[in-house]
Amino acid sequence: MAAAPVKHRLGPGGPLTQLPPCYYEGYLEKRGPKEKASKRLWTCLCGNTLYFFNNAKDTHYVEKLELGGFVSLKDDCSRDRNLEAARLILRMKxxxxxxxxxxxxxxxxxxxxxxxxxxLNVPSCLTLLPGQLQMLKEVVEKERSRRRTRTPTRAPPSPLSVPLVGEIPACFRPVSRTEAEVLLERHPDCGNMLLRPGRDGCSLAVTTRQDLNGSVFRHYRVTQRDQGGYVIDVENPIPCATLHEVIDALVEKTAGTLQPFLLEEPYEENITYVTANDENGEHMLHTAPTSPLPKAPALPPKQDRWCSSPCLDLLLQIDVFSHHLCHPLPPTQ
Structure with missing residues (x-):
């Protein structure tokens, strides 16, 4: 379980730089990209930033690591002097x-x-208890609310202000330049080119990623023409009738080196739901049964109303016998 959250964590400037709410905290050993040795620091996850303090009682952090440039998070299986210790590699841009x-x-x-x-989603790939998963769900809701209510210094242009014409390619993502780079780097197997809104809100852009002793990103402006269609704004502008042609033109110009970014979002394989225990209030995660739906009872086979049956045959025989009794045949000559 998480330690008690810190209510008043401050930055170097004192009360005017109070940190976002603390979601989780504890001691971690940290070694940055340019550090030769690890340091044991009290670490707080406040908002989407890691803040590092010399000890648990300090109110002013000594380092911070913003997670906006996140690329990947992996277990480090190398051995440590402390056999109980467990390492992580946090890769940033x-x-x-x-x-x-x-x-x-x-x-x-x-x-x-x-x-x-x-x-901003509860991870489904980790081995956690139901109570811990509920804690993560609450953190996701708080962080979403925090990001909605905070006032940005400059409102970024809305992707909806881009007047898209025609069918939108599957590689379109309503993300910023930085978010596009992170997406392409985190999912290299899903393609290396995506379409996104431009910074000015009136144009579009194509972001690409390739490997050349590391990630190499390129950004191309795509504008709409007054007479219809689009133009890739390079030295020799490339006119295109649709956004699909924009993507096809870049694939063709690079001999297939650039491929559209198609990220398949995972879907749940089972139906789950949360219930609360009336006695202790603890929430539990349940999986709905996966038995197939019951089949409707089969209707009896249709029969021709003129078809014979044993009872009908018996009635016919009785009727014929009665007819002969009432109407005997005349004697033969």
């Missing part, structure tokens, strides 16, 4: 940070909280 949790259970919880504030 500007390098890797190695974190060491006290034990495996603590590492799973850290991963759960980190994924929850980064993806």
């Amino acid at each position: 500007d390098g890797e940070t190695k974190l060491t949790a006290p034990n495996l259970e603590s590492r799973e919880l850290w991963k759960g909280f980190l994924y929850s504030v980064i993806d």
Whole structure:
């Protein structure tokens, strides 16, 4: 379970720089990209940023790591002097940070909280208890609410202000330039080119990623023409009738090196629901039964109303016998 949240964590400037709400905290050993040795620091996940303090009682952090440039989070299976310790590799756009949790259970919880504030979804790939999953669900809701209510210094242009014409390609994503780079780097097997809104809100852009001793990103502006269609704004502009032709033109110009980014979102395989225990109030996650639906009872086969049956045959024989009794045949001559 998480430690009690810190209510008043401050930045170097004092009360005017109070930090976002703390979702999870505890001691971690941290070694940044340029650090030669690990440091044991009290670590707080406040909002979508990790803040590091010298100890649990300090109110002013000494380092912070914003998670906006997140790329991946992986277990580090290398051995440690402390056999109970469990390592993590947190890869960001500007390098890797190695974190060491006290034990495996603590590492799973850290991963759960980190994924929850980064993806704004409860991760389904971790081994956690129902109560811990409920905690993560509450963190996701709080972080979503925090991001909706905070006032940005400059409102970014809405993707909806882009007047798209015609069918939209599947590789279109309503993301910023930075978010597009993170998506392409996190999912290299899903393609390396996506279409997104431009910064000015009146144009579009194509972001691409390729490997050349590391990730190489390129951004191309796509504008609409007054007479209809689109133009890829390069040195020799490339006119295209539709957005699909924009993507096809870039694939063709690069001999297939660039491929549309198609990320398949995972779907649940089972139906789950949460119930509360009336005695202790604890919430439990249940999986609905997967038995097939009962089949409707089969109707009896249709029969021709003129078809014979044993009872009908018997009635006919009785009727013929009665007819002969009442109307005997005349004697033969």
